Amino acid sequence: MSRIGKQPIPVPAGVKVDLKGQLISVTGNKGTLKREIIPEVEVVLEDGVISVRNRVETKKVNAFRGLTRSLINNMIIGVADGFKRVLVIEGVGYKASVSNSKLTLNVGYSNPVEFELPKEVNATVDGNTKIVLECIDKELLGLVAAKIRQVRKPEPYKGKGIRYEDEHIVRKVGKAGAS
Template sequence: MSRIGKLPVQIPQGVEVKIEGNKVSVKGPKGQLSREFPEDVEIFMEDNQVRVRPRNQTRRARAMYGLVRTLINNMVTGVHKGFTKELHIFGTGYRAEVKGNAIHLSLGYSHPIEFPLPESVKASVDKQTVIKLECPDKELLGLTAARIRALRPVEPYKGKGIRYGDEEVRRKVGKAGGK
């Protein structure tokens, strides 16, 4: 039995949850999310809580119900509080700015890069080198941050590139000088 799957998902004030078969829709102050889950898992409401349990004792059902509970919890947290991710840009002349629904990046290439943001992702830039992304959907937020980071991953010699806010880069020693 999954220890995570056994835990109920508390529904905070101002958040609505609708369960229709294996489809869950969550609506709150930050937005609205819906997702379909596998038939192996039973999802139901009980005392202003969402509970999850496996329909049968197959290996797949036991594996899925902890995941489904976590995904529902992320949906509820996302529409209530939202999720944020921070990216830092390091490098001489590297900068970013938000124009409309896109981020314009100068990353040392011969051309500027325009990165269009998904609909529910909001971005802001501080000091031209810190990108803050906000979104109610945790999965979409992580995917967007990974795609932005992939435009110029951090190189290990000088540490230039885009990195996550909490990422530490292991620096390599450069080539030793000749005699």
């Protein structure tokens, strides 16, 4: 029983939704997103409200119904407001800079790490240690943020590395604390 899948999705003013078979296209002031929907799930647009229904009643299709509803909701929020992800760099001498679509990370390696950003993702650097990523596609934004974090994951002893702004690093006690 998908409780999320049963909830209707209100379409805000300024957002246009087009349904052509199993292809849904959402257009807003930030851009356009398209997604193919599995044939077992039906999407209906009535009076500015989108509802997702099952064509076949099985447990698997019910799970896909909730997933489809969440994906469509994220598309609508993305084209209306956009998504934002903040990464924080911690460590002495660790810094980042961005030029065009290239993010340069100096995070303790002998050479700076050049990270090529997709054209859909916008990055800004605040004070050399805070990377702000913005995109209309939540899935792509999360993937890019995870790849940037992968360059230098935060280590548990001093917390040095790249972490999400809301992430809490559990610190370990070093050698001196073991005795």
